[in-house]
Amino acid sequence: MANQELEEWNKKEGQKISPELPDQKVERYINEFGIKIYDAQVVSSQKELADFFEDMVRSGASAKVAIGWLTTELMGRLKKHLL
Numbered sequence: 865m866a867n868q869e870l871e872e873w874n875k876k877e878g879q880k881i882s883p884e885l886p887d888q889k890v891e892r893y894i895n896e897f898g899i900k901i902y903d904a905q906v907v908s909s910q911k912e913l914a915d916f917f918e919d920m921v922r923s924g925a926s927a928k929v930a931i932g933w934l935t936t937e938l939m940g941r942l943k944k945h946l947l
Contacts, residue, residue: 889914897927906935 884892886908893904907917913934920930 893927897921899927899931903931903935906939907931 889908890901890904893899893908894901897904899907906913908914917930917934920933921927925933
């Protein structure tokens, strides 16, 4: 395999197996869902929260409603019960 072909293969395969970094996730959320940078940063700050957000959107919730519920309702209740 030529060096250039190997680099291309590594790039394609690396994208398939490399986990999405938080900054990449923030950028994707802003572009894909049209949410504010702050909301994207909050939701992507924890893998479980990001996964839950994506599950909500995949299940039919609008990104705006999902963000509102996660950042206001869920995180507010968690904060209240953990303090």
